[in-house]
Amino acid sequence: MVIKTNRSVGIVETKYFTFNDLILENKHKLPNVTVAYETYGTLNEKKDNAILIAHAFTGDAHCAGYHEGDEKPGWWEGMVGHKKAFDTDKYFIICSNVLGGCQGTTGPSSINPETGKEYGTDFPVISMADIVKVQKKLIDYLGIEKLFCVAGGSMGGMQVLQWAMSYPEQIRSAIPIASTMRHTPQQIAFNEVGRQSVMADVTWKDGHYYQTGNPDRGLAVARMLGHITYMSDVSMQKKFPIKEKEKSVNFNFNADFEVEEYLRYRGSAFVKRFDANTYLYISKAMDHFDVQKEEFLPLGKNIKIKFLVISFKSDWLYPAYHSENIVKYLKMRRQSVTYCNIHSTYGHDAFLLEIKDETNLIKNFLGNLYNEVNGVK
Amino acid sequence: MSNKNILLSHLKIADIVDANSAVLDLGCGNGDLMEYLEKNKNVNSQGVEISEDAIYKCVEKGLCVLHSDIDGALEDYPSGSFDFVILSQSLQQVKRIDNVLEESLRIGKKVIIAFPNFAHISLRMMLFFQGMAPVAKALPDRWNDTPNIRFLSIKDFENFCAEKKYKITEKYFISNSRYTYILPNLLAQQAIFVITI
Numbered sequence: 001m002v003i004k005t006n007r008s009v010g011i012v013e014t015k016y017f018t019f020n021d022l023i024l025e026n027k028h029k030l031p032n033v034t035v036a037y038e039t040y041g042t043l044n045e046k047k048d049n050a051i052l053i054a055h056a057f058t059g060d061a062h063c064a065g066y067h068e069g070d071e072k073p074g075w076w077e078g079m080v081g082h083k084k085a086f087d088t089d090k091y092f093i094i095c096s097n098v099l100g101g102c103q104g105t106t107g108p109s110s111i112n113p114e115t116g117k118e119y120g121t122d123f124p125v126i127s128m129a130d131i132v133k134v135q136k137k138l139i140d141y142l143g144i145e146k147l148f149c150v151a152g153g154s155m156g157g158m159q160v161l162q163w164a165m166s167y168p169e170q171i172r173s174a175i176p177i178a179s180t181m182r183h184t185p186q187q188i189a190f191n192e193v194g195r196q197s198v199m200a201d202v203t204w205k206d207g208h209y210y211q212t213g214n215p216d217r218g219l220a221v222a223r224m225l226g227h228i229t230y231m232s233d234v235s236m237q238k239k240f241p242i243k244e245k246e247k248s249v250n251f252n253f254n255a256d257f258e259v260e261e262y263l264r265y266r267g268s269a270f271v272k273r274f275d276a277n278t279y280l281y282i283s284k285a286m287d288h289f290d291v292q293k294e295e296f297l298p299l300g301k302n303i304k305i306k307f308l309v310i311s312f313k314s315d316w317l318y319p320a321y322h323s324e325n326i327v328k329y330l331k332m333r334r335q336s337v338t339y340c341n342i343h344s345t346y347g348h349d350a351f352l353l354e355i356k357d358e359t360n361l362i363k364n365f366l367g368n369l370y371n372e373v374n375g376v377k
Numbered sequence: 378m379s380n381k382n383i384l385l386s387h388l389k390i391a392d393i394v395d396a397n398s399a400v401l402d403l404g405c406g407n408g409d410l411m412e413y414l415e416k417n418k419n420v421n422s423q424g425v426e427i428s429e430d431a432i433y434k435c436v437e438k439g440l441c442v443l444h445s446d447i448d449g450a451l452e453d454y455p456s457g458s459f460d461f462v463i464l465s466q467s468l469q470q471v472k473r474i475d476n477v478l479e480e481s482l483r484i485g486k487k488v489i490i491a492f493p494n495f496a497h498i499s500l501r502m503m504l505f506f507q508g509m510a511p512v513a514k515a516l517p518d519r520w521n522d523t524p525n526i527r528f529l530s531i532k533d534f535e536n537f538c539a540e541k542k543y544k545i546t547e548k549y550f551i552s553n554s555r556y557t558y559i560l561p562n563l564l565a566q567q568a569i570f571v572i573t574i
Contacts, residue, residue, distance in 0.1 A: 327453075336441050337443065338441050338442050340444045369439075371439075372439070
């Protein structure tokens with residue numbers, strides 16, 4: 001049930017946390033790391049009401065509320081706030097920009113302390129485990145021993161699953177949405193075309209473009225391709241119905257169709273906020289992500305995490321069978337799991353748009369667990 | 378009448394299920410039976426349900442439920458994962474009966490099956506005298522829009538178990554909100570069986 005009195009968390013600020021010497025999965029060391037993060041709600045005395053929200057590929061730490069002077073709220077505004085799915089009256093919500101990112105957390109566009117210049121492609125290769133390790137450092141810094149929940153869609157869902165594999169004792173529940181245990185060749189192929197588009201732009205210069213100008217054209221085309229995979233045939237037909245005037249025989253190579261205009265607009269808007277090298281590093285981390293392993297919640301360890309797995313019927317980038325595969329592994333590992341394949345025509349984007357159904361599931365799932373933990377019948 | 382029969386059948390199932398046991402409810406619907414078992418028998422339950430609306434109702438009740446058809450939901454569980462596997466009013470909608478029962482008996486120590494008896498006298502009369510596919514309170518849907526794809530009687534089920542060498546350890550029959558033991562295949566509207574291998 002969606003209570004109508006929900007409202008925004010209001011004006012929020014991004015905070016920063018810095019630490020030294022991060023050893024990566026591949027044994028490389030980052031001498032210092034800054035993490036951009038936001039929090040909403042209040043951490044209770046027992047520090048057991050914290051929820052980490054993990055963002056998707058091109059997301060950031062700003063998932064709810066408004067930055068001073070901004071008109072646009074955070075990327076999951078519909079889900080995070082007073083009386084919303086992630087109810088800030090009850091829970092302390094944390095969202096941080098991923099390692100390798102370009103929205104405040106250390107990544108390839110950060111200054112390499114050894115050279116005084118941007119890392120570029122000298123930035124070490126990172127993995128989903130590294131991304132989650134940095135989140136764990138932030139959680140430790142905030143004094144939280146065990147998260148009430150980790151939740152996220154798409155690549156956010158991968159981080160959720162990585163948390164379950166890397167730090168199973170530190171999470172009480174987990175909500176992977178429209179996600180997967182590992183990428184298939186089709187998903188890697190789309191990412192590779194995006195990367196090739198960036199690298200084919202002459203201004204990319206092997207990743208050392210920070211003084212000379214960004215590979216905007218290449219990155220914009222990568223984003224255009226991405227957007228196609230986030231929508232569905234039906235959602236595109238609804239959003240961009242072909243108009244009679246668009247079908248003129250006197251065409252040129254301008255954006256004749258609304259869909260072309262939209263993709264061009266999204267491409268050019270994207271390059272203003274996103275770093276091309278981050279695109280390469282993070283998409284590679286996704287392609288190499290794999291928790292379909294023995295070490296994923298092994299039976300002997302008696303780990304109990306409550307899972308809520310969500311997929312969307314029209315999502316063809318992360319189809320429902322990927323989520324069903326997660327469920328399969330959880331069954332084999334005897335974990336408690338709830339799964340729903342939500343009817344939607346939005347495609348992969350549904351995890352950002354199907355607020356009502358997601359709220360229905362997540363709010364009740366968390367609320368019941370909260371009552372259980374706090375002894376409320 | 379039929380709702381009362383199903384309520385009584387739920388009470389009987391709750392009676393059969395041991396306290397604190399692990400239960401899998403196949404075709405759990407809105408989760409009423411699971412909720413009852415969780416509250417009264419402190420069981421650890423997992424449901425399987427095909428209807429998306431029903432999933433929301435289960436989650437609202439704090440139940441664990443999987444959005445799946447029954448046929449595809451069983452093979453991933455390790456053997457002996459559950460003390461009880463329950464098919465309450467769902468057997469008649471299962472496609473691969475042989476497989477589902479075999480798998481249920483593999484992953485559950487006991488399987489509880491509750492179903493409407495299609496050989497009940499009122500249904501026989503309707504078919505015989507009116508010459509129409511029977512419609513009753515327990516079977517309210519007409520032939521063209523019923524979710525039921527199996528039309529079995531108590532006798533059919535007992536014969537099936539004998540053929541498969543499944544042991545029937547308990548059986549109960551319900552007629553007009555009461556337990557009955559006289560001519561069940563003719564007079565019982567609901568049957569509850571507990572089977573093992």
